[in-house]
Amino acid sequence: MESGDLTDASEQLQPPRNEPQTETELLARCSVIAGMTLGELAKLAKVKIPKDFKRHKGWAGQLIELWLGAEAGSKPTQDFQHLGIELKTIPVDYQGMPLETTYVCYCPLQGLQGLNWLNSNVFNKLQRVLWLPVQGNRDIAPADRIIGNGFLWSPNANQINVLRNDWEELMEAIVLGNVAQITARMGDALHLRPKAASGQITAEATGDSGTLIQTRPRGFYLRKSFTQQILQQQFGTF
């Protein structure tokens, strides 16, 4: 190919410069990237592609954010707050099954007066989620992993009940000073796990008899069995 042929920059697909103004626009952006690989999206956006995710664990999610027009950052709010939508990329295997649990949000350990399910960060984020499956098998290089079809989801009445029960059980234990006794085995759909840069990081919490203790920061995660049901609802049984 001679230089100058088919290289007009205006012909090149580029990441959007703004956040989507409507749900329709957001879904249209999903359609654009569906079927493409992470490598193609990275190259078009001039983003360096890691060989693996050992030291780039959030790379795919951040690349998707870029292509959907989500603001980067670490705000404890929905990704598309004006649309009331949270974005979650989810790594799936060749059968479309989740390969990992899904992080929801940080878990507050102090200042819990007045906190309830309906005003919780968990409920806020899970009210409406844009799920975007991405191939995640480790035998596929990051650059070759294909983006799936994103879809909007809201929990049905039964799913809300399960989530609320888990959340209330976990938060009650924290309020009662039992955070140190919580393990990731608690919770049917939603569970609690350490969430920090290392095991040395600490956060304040309430311990036995109301004493102040130092514990590992925790985050809420969705079990694979729960997200698997969501994917099955959308795409059918496997």
Added chain:
DNA sequence: CCGTGATCATGG
């Protein structure tokens, strides 16, 4: 084999 507990990068 798989889930739990640990860890990595980044921005504020």
Added chain:
DNA sequence: CCATGATCACGG
């Protein structure tokens, strides 16, 4: 340190 984006990797 908090909170986001998550995946890694070891022990049961």
